[in-house]
Amino acid sequence: MERAVADLAHAALVQSALVNAAAPAPVDFAGPAPAISLERAADIAQREALLDLAFGRAARLAKTSERLREGRMPADGLAFAAHGADGRVVGTLRMWHVTAGPARPALLLGPLAVHPWFRDRGLGKAMMVTAINEATRLGHGAILLVGDAPYYARFGFERGLTDGLWLPGAFERARFLGLELRSGALKGARGLVSPTGDFLAAPSLSELIARESVPAALKRSA
């Protein structure tokens, strides 16, 4: 039930973002580089639309790493958005609290996406460097992710650090990577990676009933 409501809310958000994004203005590539900042509530609908564009909605929600994110809040101070000169969200990167086997706090990074018009200009790198530096500054010890090793290797992510870890679903070992921010933070890590972040607030029962009854009431009065 919670899931269905979350899906409806998501669909509405994406719908409005897609309407706004339907006819994007031409980009001036010579203009200022997109600015990276902490994600704001107002970015969320455009972020969802960007992720749908980058990965496809069904495909991205089917990912095993999504099982570690659904229903959770991203880690405090570690959700970033890049805005183009016109204010649109053109890049997104979030990190999430997990445990890498029992009692071993870590972060899960992802998804990372850059709008196709802004790719190959260093924005993905700038977002990765910003996120890694900030995670280090906040005292986190390690980051995990599932992604293309040739891309993430440039930031120090390695395959060997996750040998003793499993994700809660199907995954490709070659794409399951780790980075130690503190030396030895993943040494001997063994077990299931599980989510530990705060839960997203669920809507109250009265809210759900109110949402359901509005269309019915409108129908009756029509």
Ligand SMILES: CC(C)(COP(=O)(O)OP(=O)(O)OC[C@H]1O[C@@H](n2cnc3c(N)ncnc32)[C@H](O)[C@@H]1OP(=O)(O)O)[C@@H](O)C(=O)NCCC(=O)NCCS
């Ligand atoms: C991956 C992504 C975030 C990179 O963003 P970006 O802003 O284009 O990246 P940068 O400009 O910092 O880096 C570009 C470099 O990364 C390389 N690169 C981009 N995607 C890559 C990939 N999937 N695998 C290996 N290398 C990749 C480019 O070839 C380029 O290489 P160069 O520096 O040798 O020329 C962006 O392509 C994207 O959003 N892709 C779709 C979503 C996605 O795949 N997300 C990552 C999940 S693994």
